[in-house]
Amino acid sequence: MPTVRTLALVIRSTEVFETSKVLTVFSRELGKVSAIAKGARRLKSPFHSALDLLSVCDMVLIHKGTDALDLVTEATLEERFDALKTDLEALYAGYYVAELLDGLTEHHVPHPKLFEAARVTLRHLADSRLRRHRVLRFELALLRELGHAPALENCVHCGRPIAPRDVQGNGEETNVAFGLSIGGVICAGCRPGQPHVAVLDGGTLTALRALAAPGGEWRNLDLSPESGRFGPLRGTVSAIISHLMGRRPHLLPYLGA
Numbered sequence: 001m002p003t004v005r006t007l008a009l010v011i012r013s014t015e016v017f018e019t020s021k022v023l024t025v026f027s028r029e030l031g032k033v034s035a036i037a038k039g040a041r042r043l044k045s046p047f048h049s050a051l052d053l054l055s056v057c058d059m060v061l062i063h064k065g066t067d068a069l070d071l072v073t074e075a076t077l078e079e080r081f082d083a084l085k086t087d088l089e090a091l092y093a094g095y096y097v098a099e100l101l102d103g104l105t106e107h108h109v110p111h112p113k114l115f116e117a118a119r120v121t122l123r124h125l126a127d128s129r130l131r132r133h134r135v136l137r138f139e140l141a142l143l144r145e146l147g148h149a150p151a152l153e154n155c156v157h158c159g160r161p162i163a164p165r166d167v168q169g170n171g172e173e174t175n176v177a178f179g180l181s182i183g184g185v186i187c188a189g190c191r192p193g194q195p196h197v198a199v200l201d202g203g204t205l206t207a208l209r210a211l212a213a214p215g216g217e218w219r220n221l222d223l224s225p226e227s228g229r230f231g232p233l234r235g236t237v238s239a240i241i242s243h244l245m246g247r248r249p250h251l252l253p254y255l256g257a
């Protein structure tokens, strides 16, 4: 039975038996892993507080085989996102990140970039000004990493470029169809007959492009309540995520849309 040392984010924790915990962790080297930590709830546990939800810990795991829980033999705390504990909205956003990692990734499929994206997101969630931006950026990074990056530039069906202000050819901002099953924007010509279509206004498409792009342009987006921009953006990304997950994430109502 191979022993592996890995850096892991605790994304789910259930108390079992008298003193143990069953954990789901998202690990840099192994991806999602379910494991049991025996004695984790004893007062003098060797794991101390390393295995709290949303902790990042240096962990040693014994892999028991595909159908059995892995065994945690060592865990030391590497990073804790303390700011989340003093801000309920930030904490909910952190739980949402954990729920998506749990719900959308497969066991034992490593995604080191996604691990780093989650860690950076959790580190900065206490900054309320950019919190909504960061959660959306994380969702888009997650979709990209899992091979479901939404096509935002060209019609996903025929490849025709989609300009948010020029969909009808008269320079006026208008609605753009987004095919949830097909995973991207659809031009007016290809739209008829497409199932599961969400409708975006041109401004939402532009904002989505900024959030999905590298660089720092996303920081300049105004997602304040007054801007009216956040609701439609949140709705679109939530529809994409829910479609992929097969259900609405439980934490979605707590993201302040």
Ligand SMILES: [Zn+2]
Binding pocket: 155, 156, 157, 158, 159, 160, 186, 187, 188, 189, 190
């Ligand atoms: Zn088309």
